[in-house]
Amino acid sequence: MIGSLTQSQLRLVKQVCWTISLCIVAIPFVFPFLWMISSGLKGPLEIFGQPSLIPTSFRWNNYVEVFNYQPFARQYFNSLYIAVTVTALTLFISSLAGYALARLRFAGAALVALFLVSALMVPEEVTIIPNFFLIRWLGLSDTHWPLILLPVFGPQGIVGTFLMRQYFLALPKELEEAGKMDGLSRFGIWWRIALPMSRPALAAVAIITFLNSWNLFLEPLIFISSLEKFTLPLALSNFTDPYGSPLWHLQLAATTLAVVPILIVYLMAQRQIIESFALSGVKG
């Protein structure tokens, strides 16, 4: 029967098969997301009742309760401004460091790179105790500083540095030389030539850093104790009844709200992220 199909019909059949296969593969990824949105609109009893993706009645009031239960708007803002600050600082520092490692010849450059790689291999959990003592000694406990400084100068900064380094390695030497002939300093070459050309890599670093900072849980848990200084991951785990049991309907409504900025950022920059990973993988 297949033999009697024309080329275009065969192509259509193939396309339908592929689409169905991809939809099946996507279910484990999409279903929890839909479940979260659906449960955020249900009552606490309905969540554990007959499983259904469509709520019997839509409880929009959950979203109001989320803001009444704790200073959620403040916590949301905390996460947002910390993530933006960490992203901006990481972009600045990792692009400078990546440029230096890729383009400058200096004594010990290889050692620095090795040191950075080895730092990446140390699990975050191992460094949390010395970091705790360091932060306490600096008098920065229960402030947002550790949530900014530790990612910028920690694993996220290093990952960003390596990503930028890979990108800058592929930068044609002649462009830098043209910059020199035009009167630019090293810093000027970085700022006016290398950076504008590395927008895909910067976008990737920005996304990774923003996501990491947005989802950071261990550090806020260790360093933050005041409710109004909580960030979103801490705040989400704080939707509990007096006995410590989770209030799922509020937690899932709040989680739905927490996902929104991530989705926006990803949708805005997904082309550049994919481009950047492809470039750094192939050219690096």
Next chain:
Amino acid sequence: MSSLTLRNLQKRFGRVEVIRGVDLDVADGEFVVFVGPSGCGKSTLLRMISGLEDVTDGELRIGDRVVNEVQPAKRGVAMVFQSYALYPHLNVRDNMGFGLKVRKVPGPERERRVAEAAALLKLDALLERFPRELSGGQRQRVAIGRAIVGHPDVFLFDEPLSNLDAELRVHMRSEIAALHKRLGNTMIYVTHDQVEAMTLADKIVVLRDGLVEQVGSPRELYERPDNIFVAQFIGSPKMNILPAASAAGFGAQPAGTASVGIRPEHLSIVAPDRGQLSGKVVITEYTGASSLLHVALDSGETCLVVIDGDSPEADARVGLVAASKDLHHFGADGRAQRNLHG
């Protein structure tokens, strides 16, 4: 505009000596071409003049200023790179005006100079385009335009035509020549293509292993090469070099002659019994306007001959004749005999 003076200029990368003491005088407004085989140091020498490479030793003057320690942008030179090195994130207008912007030239003046250069290079219609939207020749013109707007004393070209196809290369070559005529600036041009060197240069500098082999006009280099290297490097196909004994048929040789050079285009084919030398045609290469014959001489060497019109068949026996004025005599050290005897 400005002259250029190199005195015992040297460049070492670690222990490797790349430029081994170059002396050169370039007059104001002169078009000088550096040629030589790969690795001879011609690009390094150009980069030393531009300031992109430090000078290890010696003195480099532009005009009456010693510029050994002067930053590239303050030397009054502009460079056109082999890869054009256009900034991909800027359009043609911004690419051309970038250097002026860095030097804080006021906006209106910048615009005026860019428009002037664009008109000169016929880039007016392309000013809003990005480099990726330009052809190779257009990119090359933008790169030249970027050099022009800075009003440099000296233009430096680093193999600027090597990325273009043959036809465009010929066209751009004539555009560069016309540009030099119009601007009258001092220009230093690096190429490994000796046709480019011969057609463009007022003066050619032949380099080998970081040393200057000969400096002279294209005609001087072609007609009176100082040594076998220059004799064979300038001219295409390259000059035949025969041991003195094998070239005895050409007539009397100055004392001390070890080898005799004769250009393929200066040899003529005659009947075998009437030739000064004789041999057998091994290969015939038809190139349209002329043919290139590979002739195996009776003495054992192979000689190249360029002839117009009909060429003998392969395996045919031929005689070769040359005018004595076209013969070049070299001593055992490879230097031209006229030098040995003044």
